[in-house]
Amino acid sequence: MTLAESLGxxxxxxxxxxxxxxxxxxMFRLAREMxxxxxxxxxxxxxxxxxxxxxxxxxxxxxxxxxxxxVTAALARSPHVLIIGDTExxxxxxxGISRALFSDLRAWFPDACILNEADGSRMRPFKAPAGHEPVxxxxxxxxxxxxxxxVFGKTLHDDHVHRPELISALSGAPLGSPITPAVVAxxxxxxxxxxxxxxxxxxxxxxxxKVESLPDRAPAHETANLLLREPAVEAVVLAAVxxxxxxxxxxxx
Numbered sequence: 001m002t003l004a005e006s007l008g009x010x011x012x013x014x015x016x017x018x019x020x021x022x023x024x025x026x027m028f029r030l031a032r033e034m035x036x037x038x039x040x041x042x043x044x045x046x047x048x049x050x051x052x053x054x055x056x057x058x059x060x061x062x063x064x065x066x067x068x069x070x071v072t073a074a075l076a077r078s079p080h081v082l083i084i085g086d087t088e089x090x091x092x093x094x095x096g097i098s099r100a101l102f103s104d105l106r107a108w109f110p111d112a113c114i115l116n117e118a119d120g121s122r123m124r125p126f127k128a129p130a131g132h133e134p135v136x137x138x139x140x141x142x143x144x145x146x147x148x149x150x151v152f153g154k155t156l157h158d159d160h161v162h163r164p165e166l167i168s169a170l171s172g173a174p175l176g177s178p179i180t181p182a183v184v185a186x187x188x189x190x191x192x193x194x195x196x197x198x199x200x201x202x203x204x205x206x207x208x209x210k211v212e213s214l215p216d217r218a219p220a221h222e223t224a225n226l227l228l229r230e231p232a233v234e235a236v237v238l239a240a241v242x243x244x245x246x247x248x249x250x251x252x253x
Contacts, residue, residue: 001247002037002247003030003033003241004034006239007144007205008235009113010113011034013113013142014137014141015030015113015140016134016136016137016144016202017144017146017207018118018134018136019126019145020126020161021125021146022146022148022210023121025241026207027043027115028056034113039079040075041079041080041113041114042105042109042112042114042115043080043115044083044105044116044117046096046116046137047134048094049084049094049117050093051091051093054094058078059074059080060081062087063085071083071105083101084097085097099135118134118135119134124160125147125148125151125160126148126184127163128162128169128187128192129196130163133197141201141203142202142203142205143198143199144205144206145193145206147209149213150210152181152219156174160179170186170193171190172186181220181222181223181226182222184223185222189227189230189233198232205236205237206227207236207239209240209241210241211239212243212248217249228251235251236250236251
């Protein structure tokens with residue numbers, strides 16, 4: 001099973017990835033899988049993307065140049081095109097695209113899959129969203145909250161998570177306490193956590209990544225079982241996104 005199949009993705013889905021623990025890797029893997037299945041893919045971000053991540057795309061178009069004709073021409077050269085905002089000259093980091101351009105891309109290419117990295121995590125495996133994020137366009141059909149399984153057993157501290165004080169507020173776990181399956185599940189299922197900004201018609205499938213890092217899968221299983229008590233969560237995928245066979249299990253209620 002491919003990662004895209006485990007998420008139940010369709011060729012014209014609009015997917016927002018949020019959280020931490022491998023969003024960018026998952027986004028580019030999904031893009032490859034959708035192209036391999038014969039589709040066309042636009043990847044983008046509504047926040048920021050690093051220069052090294054931009055280099056992962058076979059082609060990219062700057063938002064300032066993103067007319068229908070130019071993106072069409074880019075897709076003719078490569079079925080996967082990354083759309084980026086303005087680039088910082090000193091770092092190579094690119095800003096996200098506007099909601100208006102996102103809507104244009106959907107209108108111009110209704111048959112394409114659009115993959116959007118909708119927030120940042122400062123390379124941490126687990127996070128809670130701040131007030132300004134995530135930026136999930138209304139057209140989104142699938143939201144994938146991501147967490148890295150390597151966070152289990154770590155302490156609730158900014159060495160290990162992004163915005164520990166917000167995780168504490170959402171989960172009720174004190175700062176400095178161990179990060180348990182219950183803490184992860186509470187944050188990912190919370191309407192101000194992993195489900196924040198999800199459009200009314202969008203599906204939610206949680207991705208627990210780096211499960212191969214666990215001595216056993218018990219913490220991932222417990223997290224999945226807790227998440228599936230929330231009716232809005234359709235399924236939980238246990239994965240090793242960098243592996244040749246990325247999907248380890250798919251849990252449904």
